[in-house]
Amino acid sequence: MKRLIIGLLLLLVPMSATAAEIIKKMTVRGNAKVESEAILTILQTQVGKGLSSAVVRDDILSLYDLGYFSDVRFYKDKVSGGVEVIIEVKEKPSVVEIVYIGMDELGEDDFKEKMETELFTIVDEGAITNDVRMIEKAYLEKGFYLAKASFKLVPVPDNPQQVKLEIIVDEGGKVLVGDVHILGNEYFSDSELINQFFSQPYTRSSTFSAPGSVYNDDFLKRDTEFMAYLYKDQGFAEVKVAKPVTVMDSDREFVRITFEVEEGIQYSIGSIDFAGDLLYEKDELRDWMQLKDGDLFRFSLFRKDIEMLIDRYGDKGYAFADVNPKPRFDREKKLVHLVYDIDKGEKVYFGEFTFVGNTKTRDNVIRRELEVTDGELYSGTRLNLSKRNIERLGFFEEVQTIKKRDPEKANVLNYKFRVKEKPTGQLQAALGFSPSSDSDENRFFGQGRYSEENQSGYGWKTSFTGRWNGGNNYSLELGFRNPRVNDSYWSFGVNGFTRNEVRLLTSDGVQVQESRNGVSVSVGRRIIELIRAAIAVKFTKITQDSDVFILRNFDQDGQSHSVVLSLSRNDTNNYIDPSEGSSVRLSQEITGGLLGGDRNYYETLFDGAYYFPIDFTDTYRTYFKFHSLFGFLWPMGDEQIPLFERYVLGGPENLRGYDYRSVGQKFTIIRAPGGFPSEVAYGGNKQALFQLEYFFPVIQQANIKGLLFYDTGRVYSEDEPVEFKDFSSDVGFGFRWITPVAPFRFEWAYPIVDGDLGDLEFIFYLGY
Known part of the structure; x- marks a missing residue:
């Protein structure tokens, strides 16, 4: 419509330019907010050039495309030696x-x-x-x-x-889904299909499910397509799902929906063959296929096989390989014979990689995550891996790749990575109160913390944390880590800390005051792909004090010198707040021995997490987190494992339904002749912990998640074999509020005692 109007305007412009008319002057009229110079700059019509109607037409289009003007007209006046061009505009308000x-x-x-x-x-x-x-x-x-x-x-x-x-x-009114009927289905029952619809009949529980029972055209279209997909994924390749019939009740509150399906024949794979440009042997291609002769013709595997072929050809540089599957249906035998016709196209090379939107993060921090380089042969697999590497940094809300053929070389693809920065720093101060029925528990706590995952845009991780847990319980920690020294695969980190903690040793209130001051230095390197190796050296001075004489037997002042060797692999989609992927870490700590110091023992740890996402929509993701932790303490020679290094469980980081450090082995002592016996929390030398959590968005705009969880774990003494029974367990629910200042955890946990729920434990915690 705009081009038609402009065409009419050009017919009205009093201008009959000839090649001899030279532009001597240009004037802009009618503009108030847009500068004349800004208008003249974008025009092809320029002083000193010949006046051209075709160029003027393009200039009018360019001015309209700015979106600032409701009317644009060009005029000319005769002047000495040529013409003056007058641009008359009418600005939008x-x-x-x-x-x-x-x-x-x-x-x-x-x-x-x-x-x-x-x-x-x-x-x-x-x-x-x-x-x-x-x-x-x-x-x-x-x-x-x-x-x-x-x-x-x-x-x-x-x-x-x-x-x-x-x-x-x-606003109208809220429309809900009433009855849902399906006609023609035999393979799937009504409930099997409806339970996977977004358009589910309204019930009292609909409010608590996502996306609920709200009637929505997009949901209905999705359900229709999803029903067809379910059938195709069970071999019904020719299934037909008609457009649903919807009837709105007279009160306009409910819509009744009827789906009709024609299932057709359920097919299996008869044969698989390949034609066209073959870069691999046919048997080799068949081995890579997920569909095999005799299998059900599952659409999901069929699509993955096409993607696999495109990726295989892409990894040889053929970025625009075309895979055209040609199925032949044998309805009598209920078989489908597949022929993949492949046109490899031309080889393509990577051109320039540029980055936009990174207002804070420096280009080199993003570029070093690329698995591809300028000028090398195209590889779709490594390009996708590069994008995933950038996403898992956790610095960006979104990462997009935009490809464009090089204007001078048709076989070169230039890539632009468009990112959107998100806050990566936290500055927090909090004072809290945690109610407890136990008068010996510290009720008040406070924390101040500064942390930055992307310091100054260099990708450095810095932190300073001060905690106070009531009384003489406090700590200060300072840390720095460079994950890519000089953009290499080497990492370097240093941490310093001072901690003071009052530890409850016996059930009748005997305490020991422990102070720890130390520093650690770590160096690491990527070995292959996502696997990293690291070594850390720690030096700690430990001071313990108590006014109770019996604690002299547990007095363990002195120096602790340790070296920690570790292997880790992190394949999560976000290093800071993951929802997909896995991470594992295996470490071996050696304390004392040739390193010196007053403590001598070994510790082996395995820590793993797996995240399994369930996407209801493109914007509504829930996910499960499975976490496991195993620990083993080993004495060095005849030395004993220090009391406060032994394992105990309980508290917000493991068994949330139990008091802090309350789960573990205990023994009874009498501190004086004729005195009453009291328990000492001695702990164990082995531990196992398993946690299952389910996260779901509550208020996405405010970054508030809900969660349900189950924790179970056990501590073993030296004489107990590792058996997966007699575990302590708890269940609960809570919320995670991810604020720009800090993540806040609000959780309610119930211990499971003899099959029944015990007393509620409330947890307020800062951090993930």
């Missing part, structure tokens, strides 16, 4: 006020940050239309399917260059 009318269920704050239209900017009808559609979508997501939004531009009196933007909303 600017928005000086935005008013929302008719909104009760949602407020301005629900989408203020998503608005493209901003105050004191020139009217952009396209942006306003996008804003109106965004508001309608926000209502739709809340179940107000009938909501409609429109806008009106109201001129400001006495100032034609200013307008008030009125966004008018008719």
Whole structure:
């Protein structure tokens, strides 16, 4: 439409340019907010050049594309030696006020940050239309399917260059799914299909499920496609699912939905063959395929096989390889014969890699995560791995790759990585109170912490933490780590700490005051792909003190010198807050011996986590986290393992339903002749811990997650074999609030005692 109007305008412009007409002067009229120089700069029509109607036409289009003008006209006047070109523009007014009318269920704050239209900017009808559609979508997501939004531009009196933007909303009512019926299904039952729909019949529990039972055209389209996918993934390659029939009740509160399916024949694989440009032997290709002769013709595996072929050819430099599967159906034998016709295309090379959107992170920090280099043969696998490496840094909300053929070399692809930075630093101060029925527990606590995962954009990790847990329980820690020294695969870190803790030793209140001051230095390197090796050296001075004489038997003052050797692998999608992938770490600590010091023992640890995502929509992800921890302490020679290095469980980091350090072996002592016996928490030399957590978004915009969890673990003494029974367990629920300041944990846990739930433990904790 715009091009038609411009064409008409060009017919009206009094201009009949000839090659002899030289432009001597250019003037802009009618502009108030847009500078004349800014207008002249983008024009191809320039002083000293010949006047061309074709160029003028392109210039008019360019000015309209700016979005600042409602009318553009070119005129010419004769002057000495040539012509003067006059550009007359009519500027669009600017928005000086935005008013929302008719909104009760949602407020301005629900989408203020998503608005493209901003105050004191020139009217952009396209942006306003996008804003109106965004508001309608926000209502739709809340179940107000009938909501409609429109806008009106109201001129400001006495100032034609200013307008008030009125966004008018008719909220309608929330429409829910009533009955859902399916016709023609035999292989799947109604419940098997409906239970996987987004459009599920409304029940009292619908409010607590995602996405609930709100009627939504997008949900209905998804359910139709998903039903067809379910059948195709069971071999029904020719299944047909008709467009659902929807009937709205007279009260306009419920919609009744009817699906109709024609299942067709269930096919198996008869044969697999290949044609076209073959870079591999056919048998080799068949070995890589997930579908095999005789298998059900599953659509999910069929699609993965196509992707595998594209990746295999892409890894040989053929970025635009075309895989055209040609199925032949034998309906009598219920078999499908597949022929993959492959056109490899031309070889493609990587060109330049550029980065945009990284306002904080330096280019080299992103570039060093690339598994590909400029000028090398194209590899889709390594390109995807590069993108994943950048994502798992945890510095960006999103990472996009944009490819473009080089304008000078058709076989070269230039890639642009577009990123969106997110906060990576935390500055926190908190004072809390934790209620407890035990009067000996520290009730008050405080913490101050500064941490930065991307210090100054260099990717350095720095932290300073001060904690106070009541009384004489406090700690200060300072840390620095460079994960890529000089952009190499080497890492370097240093940490210093001072800790003072009052430890409860016996059940009748005997305490020991322990102070630890130390420093550690670590060096690591990537060995292969995601596997890293590291070595750390720790020096700690330990001072223990108590006024009770019997504790002299447990007095373990002195120096602790340790070296820790570790292997780790991290394949999570985000190093800071993962939701997919796995991480494992195996470490061996050697304390004393040739290193000197007053403590001599070994410790072996295995720590692993696996994250399994479940995506309900592109924006609604839930996930399971499986965590396991095994620890073994070994004496060095005839030395005993220090008392406070022995394993005990209980508290917010392991068994959340139990008091801090309350789960473990104990023995009884009598501190004086005729005295009462008391228990000493002696602990064990082996531990096993398993945790299962399920996370789900509660308020995504505020980064609030809900979780359900189950913890189980056990501590073993030297004379106990490792058996997976007699574990202490708990269950609970909670919330994680990921703020720019710090992650906050609110959790409620119940210990499981003899099959019953015990007393509730409330946990408020800072950190993941």
